[in-house]
Amino acid sequence: MTDLGLPSVPPRTSTELGNGISFGRGHHFTAAPGLDIQALVERATAPLSVILQVTKRCDFDCTFCSETLQLPDPTLAHLETMRDNLAGTKRLFLSGGEPLMRKDFGEIVDMFADEDFVLAVPTNATHGLQHAKRIAGKVAFANIGLEGPRGITNRVRGDYDKVMPGIRALQAEGIPISLSSVVYRSTLSALQFTAQIADVLDAGKVKLIMPLRKGNALKLDPNEFITDAEAEETFGRLLELRTTMQWSPAIRLTTWTPENEGHMIVVEPNGTTNAWPVYDQKDLFEPLGNLLEEPIDEIWRRYRFKRNHFAKYLGASIRSTAHAGTASGA
């Protein structure tokens, strides 16, 4: 523990992933100066990043949640097949739903940790205490959903007082964390507190995302969706505050522009692999194939958003700062 009573977190370093791409302190990819995204797209035979849903279940019911339709969890044998078929992918999110709802999550992490993936876990952290010890040292970071102050998190997401002990448990085991916050018009005034909390927690980054019109978000007041111009202004304001307050975490803000369409590849529990979000698709998923039946390089070949994928993950199509401890970054 540090003098402040905060858990000590080991220093994060940058990992070279080849082709001029590294993965660093802000928990995102950075490209070497002058790296041409189109050239990367033409050379690539597999994705930079894939989101694998190990469950659709969750103990929260966030007001913006897109993943409200349920499917049975994949078995460990199914996950093993999917792992083998993901060879060549650089980073893998073991995602949900809420992935820590799976009692066998430690086994799942073990199954993937021996392979060549940068592993990350998007989580609401409520089950952090049960799993932290087992997954420590095997995941690059946990990305925790938090909308800043207690009142805002409780209204928008779930239970702040369940999330925070989970964060502490993960950090006590030395697992680096980042924060992910959804942005509503009614939460704009809380963003600076989210950034301050992220700095206190020594988070790698704060990822700000706009809700997508799917699942629970279909019930949101339309007034909660901010415009692209407002997002721009919000990011500018946060950057000014970041300089004044000397916050360390990187800040990234993603809006749903044509340049970001379909940039994510999401594998559902039954292996169905989708481009996400694809704006003209009913549920924003564009099916690409099934990872239980074919390797990711086959699926990658028919993926039409390769450029958006690289541009987003390398920070070229979003608003983005590097971590303060990073010399440069996308």
Ligand code: SF4
């Ligand atoms: S957004 Fe995440 S934490 Fe919230 S209900 Fe959906 S899966 Fe659970």
